[in-house]
Amino acid sequence: MLLASNVVKILYDVADHMPTYVSLAAAVGFTFLLTLYVSQRRDLIRLQAFMATAPDHPAEDLARSETLLDRAEAELEEILGVEAPEAPEPTVVAPSTLAEAARGAAKQPTTSERPALEQITTEREALLPHPRWHRFWAWVGQPRVLALIALGAVILGLAGIFGSERLLNNGGGTTTTHKPGAIVPQDVSVAVLNGTSVQGLAGKVASDVQVNDFSLGRVGTTRKEYDQTVVMYEKGQKKAATSVGRALGVKPMQPIDAATQREAGDADVAVIAGRDRAP
Structure with missing residues (x-):
């Protein structure tokens, strides 16, 4: 009986202090999200600066991939003792953007002898964001929109904290209802x-x-x-x-x-x- 009463008392204390725990968790979560946002924002700025200084990087990356594949094929043919048919070297034109690089890579002829190159080209094109989603995320990524989202999250968190505290306080009190005609002691x-x-x-x-x-x-x-x-x-x-x-x-x-x-x-x-x- 004593153990049960102690358990009930502990549960009541936890419920009574629940708004404090919720507010503390909300503050910690908000701080973590803010730190994550600042870190991601810094990485995006660095990536944009890198893309601005190296616009030919996608085409160069594709050319390096083809060179590595050619070298691997030549080494494999040398080990197996098989002579591969000569194929004309593709002419690589440096595109202006990453999207054009992926589309240009998709238009280049890819034979079944190079499945790895075909997979790389397909994956690059699949990773490109849809224009609609690209515009949406660009709009969401604006500092003003992010500030409004953070403000809304804080308001919702505070409303949830005060609402839960009020519900707990109302639930902790005893509300006595009297039948019509019954004697009310206070009266x-x-x-x-x-x-x-x-x-x-x-x-x-x-x-x-x-x-x-x-x-x-x-x-x-x-x-x-x-x-x-x-x-x-x-x-x-x-x-x-x-x-x-x-x-x-x-x-x-x-x-x-x-x-x-x-x-x-x-x-x-x-x-x-x-x-x-x-x-």
């Missing part, structure tokens, strides 16, 4: 009068009244003494008096008299603490 004012010579008895009973959520009224003493605790009520407040008596464990109940009414003030119910209530 019942209760006066407590000491009907004995025991000091502090009225204060003790007043504490019991407040513990049960009743509205505490006047606290005082009566002129006459009572052997038994009794609950007195104003006209039309019998149902409220029954609720007070049930909460305090007091069964005797009667309408309030004029003398007690003056001592109780404008309270709906008066509890007279008798000697049976004394410690």
Whole structure:
């Protein structure tokens, strides 16, 4: 039983601090994404600068690949002792862009004797982005758009944090619903009068009244003494008096008299603490 109560307490503490954990995770994730963005942005700038300084790099790369393939074929033919038919050397024209290089490579005749070269050419063309997606990513990559996206993510994160905290706080509180016609303790004012010579008895009973959520009224003493605790009520407040008596464990109940009414003030119910209530 003790273990179960400890587990429940731990789970409650975790749920109570969940907004803090969520906000911490969001901050760490945002910092990580920001660092990643800065790093990728720097690499893109370097790549663009490299492409600007070496516009003939795709054609040169393709020519080097063909040279390596020719060398590998020649070495393989030398090992196998097979003479390969002479083929005219292709004329390579340096394209202006990477897209033109890939399209030019695709137009060059590729025989079945060079499957590796055919695969390289196909992969290069497949890696080229679609023009529509290229325009989209170029638009998304603008600093202004990225700043708006980051701002929206922060707003959504904060909304989620505060929303979850509010839900947890509302879930942690106790909401009491009352049926129509039921007695609401907060709406019942209760006066407590000491009907004995025991000091502090009225204060003790007043504490019991407040513990049960009743509205505490006047606290005082009566002129006459009572052997038994009794609950007195104003006209039309019998149902409220029954609720007070049930909460305090007091069964005797009667309408309030004029003398007690003056001592109780404008309270709906008066509890007279008798000697049976004394410690």
